[in-house]
Structures are given as structure tokens and as C-alpha cells.
Amino acid sequence: MREGPDGPARGAAEPTRMPPAAATATPEATSAPAADAPQLGAPAILLKDFELVRDGRALVWGESWELKPGERVLLTGPSGSGKSSFLLALAGLAPEHAPGLTLRGAREGRPSTGVVFQNPYAQLACPSVDDELAFALENAGWELNAMRARVAELKAQFGLDALGDRAPWTLSGGEAQRVALASALAARPKLMLLDEPLGYLDGEAAAGLVDLATKAGREAAWVVVDHDPAAWAEWADTRYRLAPDGSLNKEPLPRATRRDAPTSAAPASPTPGAPILEIRGLRAGYGRGPDVLADFSLGLGPGETVAVVGPSGSGKSTVFRCLTGQLKPRSGSFFVDGAPYTPNKRRPSPFAWVPQVPEHYFVYDSARAEWENGAASGSGASGAGSSREAGSGVPAADHAAPGLLAARAFGLEALAERHPFTLSEGEKRRLNLASALAMKRRILLLDEPQFGLDAASQDALEEALARLRAEGVSMLIISHDPAFCARVAHRVVRIGAGATADGPGDCPSEPAGAAGAEPGRASAAPATQDTAL
């Protein structure tokens, strides 16, 4: 399987999306096109007759795998196949920092390494951004003035000039991931390993990070693991796919992105009816800060799926916070089934809410308890004491039926006795949905449901959402992925930074798949108008 990169040299002539300041301050950004290709010479890493083993099971194996200096490799494969473990082994972190993981076989090359993980906040450990950027330099024993110069260079290169004194946990996801990438590159490593680095980013921030990786040049060899290979298609030289049997197979780079996938599959509109949920003139913000939402209105019809899309910080999550009583709106009103509704987090809610992080939803210690008690919660039993701490007071058999039906619908029966935390990300998400469906509440709130899922899991999610649509469940989805929303929603409401509350011209509501051939319904709730800030 000894295969070198055979893709054409790309990237030098591509348009850049870097901020101007960062682009002009980046030495690598002005590198000659000839440098934008893998280098010849001894491989950065050469594995022979290797086998990556975790707890006695071979995750990855092969006769030979080579990474050339400066080569850009994209590694894909299904969830749980061992991609992240392979990166940890390449980084030399196994088994010391990855217990139970061992790389057997012959290995040549142990280059200095930078690693970027999916969750940027989990990997930033220093008190400020400046300290974070300097951390690898301190460990390498750089002299103080050289460190200061390198930190300044990195801040200019990655657009971090204004963030030097900020604590990492105060940064946005996009900012934190830029800091993570910059700090990994700080000591000029010869090997960069990125494990799903776009997972926490909206489309714009993700594109920006790919651009930064492009501008970082060929000083290092790169291996990137991502569920969405298309995001890296223009950047990568080579793509390997990790098969379920653990073999590494070279594959052609994708040419069409999942995010740009055709939207002709946009769901057919439901029968129009009086809106089941109306949001009128919502204005909200945090503390004494400015309005995050201003004059936001939205109508959700029975059986309708509406998606609210927009970049990070545009106020999508604020809509859910207001609906669920976590945040008191500054003004505006809600109506459920035409009657005024005042959200109160201490009272029963008409919503079933599936959060962005699937684990936040779990209360019980088995998948079966999750879906059975989902039915109990929705059927009027408060369920407040029905967790691991106490019984619900409702005999399990009484509410097992709707839960079991939901579990069957989502293919979860075989996982009934598993602890929810031991499931894969896709299984966790399906368990969330099954439990929410079993609650039989009329409106389902979904917060970034496609978040962190591989292609297969995302396909399963979309099938699950189609099933919910067929059940006539009204769904309100917030997401940063317009193409996903176009596939699963009847209607998409755009909400974005830089938009104003002037009206629908700025923040249009449009039928899902509006860019495609299939027209959709403009609004399920003519009495309201979807405008947003």
C-alpha cells in the first residue's frame, strides 16, 4: 500500500478568504507557487507492517503507510473506526496519553508535532491567548525576544491581535479554534495533525480555518481527519479512507461538498393551517449588553419544519433560550395554538428540546430508561424525580409502548441496555430524538442536530427527521449549516450578523431549497413575518 501523493499541486492560485491584515502579514501566504507541493526526500513518517491496537482489537493496520514532508493528507472513515486513535499514535501520544492504545510495527520518523482537536476549548490550557501561543515555544526553550516576535507574528497571521489578553474560555468557537491552530503551529512543527477541527465552527469560520491551514504552507506535513471531506478537497493532496476492517485505502478527493449538496430533496410542504407557534417582535439580549435579537418574528405551522440558520453569535440559540424560559425577552410575545404563552422554566413546557450536546439530554442510566421515561415525561408525569434518584411514580409498562415504538422507529432496540454515554455520537443523537418523539409534545426544538455527525450518521439523522415530519411533528431547528436545513426543513429563516431589522429584504424567510428547482411555501403563518437581526 505504499502510495505517494499523486494529486496535482493546488492552492497557489486560489482566491484567499483571509482577513486582509492577516493575509499581508503572513510570510507563508506569499510563498512561491512552486513551494505549494509535497517535498521530495525522506518521508516524514513511514510505517511498515503496522497495527494500531486498542484493548486487543486492531483498529488500523497496513503493510506500509508513508507521509511525505509537506504532504497534505485527508483521512476519512466512519465514526468509531479509529481515525482519532491513529492521529494520537502518529503524534506519539500513545500509550502514555491514550491508555490501551498501542502502535505496533516499524516506524521511521518522529517529527515535531502540533495537534488540533475538535473541541477547541478542551485543548487550550493557558491563562491567556498570548500564553497559549507561547506555550510550545517555552517548552522548546526559545529565547524571550524570539518568543515575543513569534507570538506577534502568529497573532497577525491568524487575526488574533485583539485577543492577546483574553482567557481562552471567553473566546468564540471560531476564535478558539484559530488560537488552537496557531498555538500548534507556533514552534514550527514538521507534522500537523488535525482531528475534526471544523466540528465546532459555522460555515464561514470553517472556511476561514481551511484557508489558514492553506496559508500555513508546506513547512509541515499535515494529516486532517474530518467527517466532511469536501471541506478539505481543494486543500488536500491525498485522501485515505479508513475502512471498517481497519485497512487504510487511498481514494480520490471529493469534488462536491456535502454542504453544497443539491437541495432538490427538500421536503414537501405540509397542509397549511393556523400556526401552532408564533413568535412576535422578539427582542432579547444578555445583561446590559446590546440586543442580540431585535423584532424577530416567526410562525410555525402544524406539521411544519422551520430552520433558523445563521453564523455563530447571530442569536439563533437566543430564540431557544427565550422559548424555554431561560432568558426573559426584553419585549415580544409568544403564542402556542393561538393562545398567549409565557415561558417559565419551572412549568411544563409544550416543547421537546433536543440540545446541541446529546449528553446534556440524558437523565437515566440505560437507553431503554431514556425512551421509556421520555414517554412518561410527555404524558403529564413530571418525571422530576424519576431519574436514577427515584421512580417516576408511573408504572414503566404504562408508558413503555410509545417509547418502544419510538425506539423501534430509530433502530435503537438492540441498544436498550447500553448506558447512553457509551453510544456513538450518531446513536446518542437518535436516542435523543426517540425520547423526544416518545414525549408526544407538539413542538420539537432541535439545536444543531447534525453537529459532530459523520456522513452515515447524518444520513440516519435526516431519515429520522423525515420520520418525524411524517408523524406530523412541528419542528423548529437552529443550525449553522444552510444545506442541511434546506434538505430537512420546509422553510428556512436566515438570521445573521450584519443584518438589520428593516424587514424581510434583509433577513428573508425562504422556502427550503429555494436555490434549487423545487419551490416551497413562503410562509406557514401569513399573520407573521420572519424578520431577524
Added chain:
Amino acid sequence: MKSLTFFALNVSFVLPVLASLDLVTPPAYLALAAVALLVRRPERAPHLAAALAAALILAFWVWLSNRLWTVGDDPARRALLLAVRSWALTGISASFALGMRPAELLNEAMQIARLSPRVGFALYAALNTLPRLAEEGRQIDAVHRVRLGGGRSPVLARAVTLLARAVRSGERAAQSLAARGLESPGPRTWYRPVAWGRRDAAQLLAGLAASGALFALLVALGAFRFGFY
């Protein structure tokens, strides 16, 4: 005054208070802690003024209580002494919190007190994780409330979720730090170097001397009474 000095002085203030069971030692060391705070962070003076006002009211109440309960072994008097000690310890802790910058203390501890960088950066990572976990806790509570019909989020379920996420976060932080060379054998340099100078030594000795002198004075006057409970 360096964070490390401030830390050491506060330890020297806490120890005599912990060992005392009288009405004079705790407030005396609380006053000394306030002086140390003023030296380190003069901008905290308004906080101290507010604390002083509260302390005066408290002192009047203690004086009044002491006049009412004059029997030495009276359980009520013992309770009063324990309360005064607790208030003083709380006050010294608050003074320490007002004057301390945790990141600065860790930086000095690693460079001056030779705290292992592995431990120091693990503590840095924990400091970054705590606010995120607090926010996650709020999110979990909100999701559970909606799910459970407005009922409180089960404490155990929330704790298990937070623990699992904290463990994973800690594992990632350790991998990230190791990948960036935290355990490399070569000499380490510092982006924010600090050095221990004569002035720092003089400040520490002066503070410890003041603490020791106060203790000697309290013993000499018979005000200090040893006792834990």
C-alpha cells in the same frame, strides 16, 4: 508584593486563627490580612471600607453577646467563639481572593517555588474548565427542566454528565499539552519571566515578622487561648 508572598502571608494569618478560641486573635489577624491586601492591591480599598463597616456591626454584636454570656464553659459562648473564628477565616479568605490572581500565583509557583509545570499547567487547564463546566451545568439544568416538565434537574444525572465531560476535557487538555512539548526534557524558558529579588524577600520577612510579633503579643497579653473546638 508577589502573589507567592501574599499567599504565604495569608497562610501565616490563618494558622494562628485556626488554633485560637478567643475573641481577640481572629479579628486581630483579620486586620493584618486587610493590611496585606491594601499593600498588594490598593485599589481594593473600597471593598475593605465596606468590610470594615460590616465588621464594626459584627463586633458590636459580639461585644453585646459577650456581655450576655459570661459563663466560661457555656455552650452558647463556645458557639460564639467558633462563630467569630469562622467569620475571621471567611474574611481572611475573602481578602486573599480579592488580592489574588490565580494565573499569576501559578506562574510564580512554577518559576520561583519550582512547582512542576505538569502540575501548574494542569491547574491552569482546570481554571479554564471550571467556567465552561458551570455553563454546561446551566445548560443541562435547562434541558432537563424542559424534558421533565419543569421539575428540577436531577442532581446525580447532572453530576454524572458533568463528570464525564470533565474527564474527557481533561484527557484532551493533557494530550494537547504533551503534544506541544510540556514533557520535553530540555530546559524550559518563560514568556512571562518572574524573579525573586531582595525586595520580595524583605516583604515576605516583614510580613512573617508582623504575623509572628502579633502572635507573641497576643500570648503575652493572655488574649490568645488555644483550642480547636
